[in-house]
Amino acid sequence: MNRTTTALLAALEALLVVAIGVGIALVPLTILWAAHFGLSIEWFVFWRAAVDVWLLGNGVDLTVQLGPDVAAAVGLPGADAPFSLTLAPLGFAVVTVLLGVLTGRRAAETPHLWVGVVSAVAVYALMATLATFSALGDTVTPSALQGTLVPTLIYGSGVLFGAERARVRHDLVLKHNSGHENTGERLDPVSLGIRDRYRRLQQTTRAVISGALRGGAAAGAAIMAVSAVAFFVLIVLNYATIIGLYEAIQAGILGGATITFAQLALVPNLVIWTMAWFVGPGIAVGVGTNVSPAGAMLGPIPGLPILGVLPQGTPAWGFLGLLVPILIGFIAAVIVRQLLDRPGMPERSALQHVLSGLGMGVVAGVILGLLAWWSSGSIGPGRLSDIGPDPLLVGALAAAEIGVAAAIGMLVGAKVTVPRVRTRRPRATVKPRGR
Template identity: 30%
Template sequence: MSQSTERGTTLSSHGRTAARRSSAIGAAVVSGVTAAGLGLGVLAVAVLLLWVASPYPDSGPSRALHLAAGLWFTAHGGGLVREATPSGTPAPVGVVPLLLAALPVWLLHRAARDTLATAALADADADPAASATPRTLLGALLAGYLLVALGALLYASTGRLTAAPLSALLAVPGTAVATLAATAWHTLGPDAAALLPDRVTRTFATLPGALRAALTGPRLATALQAAAAATLGLLAAGAAFTLLGLALHAGRFADDLGRLAADWAGGCTVLLLCLALLPNAAVWGAAYGLGPGFTVGVGTAVGPLATSPRPPLPPFPLLSGLPEPGPGSWPELVPALVAPVAAAVLLARYAAGDGHRSWRRTAGTAALAAVLCGVATAVLAGLAGGALGSGALASFGPSWWRTGLAAAGWTGLAGVPGALALRTWRRLSARWAAEGRVPRRHLPDLRFRRRSGRAERSPGPDREPYREPTA
């Protein structure tokens, strides 16, 4: 009797454990499905609202929903194919609106963060063996997301604007895995390495100790922070150049907008498209400031030193700020000076750390940050450009490898000496403070003034003010 009771109790505990694990995995799958569904739903609502507001809709809501599904794949980095063209040849559309890409990335980030938080609570409140591992939960989340993506791909594979199957099959899983990995690193820190496959962990353990320390220690965190600051500085400078060019050609911008959209609904649609492509224009502006420039068609080049003649372009408002063909003038050379300097200053500011580490460590951190900045800039340049058609429209945007090399080179050449100089200044400031001395910027005001026929020093922060002697 007791053996039956003990066995029943054991089976019951195993059943509860399996039920708890299945519930956690099912919740992760539902979270992935919800993230994908919300992204598709937001885009579908936006496209349907614009279709309803259009005074001359030339199609039913089915085409609008196909467009929303295509935009969802485009937001992940996938390409589209425009079937209806004047020549009858399908034309690819490969430019990814980077602002649109923020929607699926943000939804995936929130879903992954909640899933990791749930796994941490389950480990704290129950037996770890009774809860699913974070790797399993993230895999279930990814499976749910890709399940919705597969259905959307089948739906968007027909129509006038279809999703390129191979591009979608590569872009959606790649974007999802990269977002989940970044979220795990942001949430768990170095402990996120435990989520990697065992084969990767064993391979990483065979690396030299110095390299493993550089890739996992605080130096990597400092280099990532410095690289992020330098990349944001490049993008801010590129956005400023773009807006300045549009402001200088405001008349051309208004003319292109009027030619492209005759009513207010079409104008709002074009302006929303320009807003979604504004981060792309910022990347183009950063490539312009770094030197490699970008192309606006096959065989063309737009750079600070010269701009080549270009074929007739569609009247798109964001292209109205392009410089005129010919050699670059001094105002057009200013971006080539501002963008690298801004990136190098920000990189040196964060790579110098606390100023007390060795100069080799500071130089190595700054150099690693420059490499990471180049990698991030190359990825953004690759996503910001692409094809807008066939023939002359088959190449738009910057070259990813030239832009990445230029970003790494400029930030490394100027950022490493800047980080060393900042480190030296901070060490001197700390030494002066320990010796009771202060840097020159903390000295009292040494301006002289004349009172009662004699010169005296004006009062500092610890000096009594001058008073006239009384009789």
């Protein structure tokens, strides 16, 4: 496969990713246009609405200016003035990243990896820019700069991750087949520079940094996994309440489908909000409200049935939720300590173990704080301008809880026996690359 073919195929895939992202919102809106409005409204209105939803889901801020009649019907203070929509339904971003990973993986299967990566990201940026300018209107106005950059960064991160992951797997297979350690190391200059600087550090320093990065990332991922399971359990336990809220809205078939679609797009946000509850700060569902292990202070909330999972009053055992990040931090540190104590690894002092554990807390705190920041925002004027967790509080408390627990786990980890799990070796087959 030559460079031109690689570039064209990557560009076509980027075009399809944009079409899929916009189409997720455009298809139900087009059905609504035909079934409910009888084709009486210009279809381009629904196109702009679909692009607005897609841009918002990819982290682009929207500025809304309601007309006098609509603002009066809303009945919220400040509805007649321009306000911002910044709460991103992260389901769109998740789809973008996953499709980007597939694009990067396919680019890595060709001899011209960077040609495919650059072509895909450049075409995606062009299409995102065109879509953003096509959605500009008097009522809803997306940020032109964000519309060009933010979706492209999200897609580009997925492409780079997929390409790098596929490249590393291919190099591991080559190394396994040849039996030589230096086989397949085809790193770019930036990666080579980072690796060389890392190797210049003392071996114990590298062990501390490696333990902090691995343990912190693992602890953050484990907390998110527990939060996802807990959110699913809440849906099951509050199923009757959710159905009752659906019936109270009386939105009809099309309205109910639209609400369900919106809730599915918000599932990643809700999982992150569950994580914020476990960490401690909880979430705001409007200005002056808070839902945390200490109790729930709620006023009128947005009319989404899925919010029926929110607890009411003060949970009898809510404080037990705070043990989740602490236990996960401790367990992650014990496992990392076992990995670092393998034969051939350098001896480390108690201070270095503590620093590695505290580093785990910092890494996990940064990850969870960024997720909290990404999942929160504004969905309207007045009291609806504050929805979601406080990212600084989530990051700081997560770093403190996980860091202290991980430091203790690193100190006592040598005395704890962890069952070893055998990892699968790379397969002894190499996928042929195109020419």
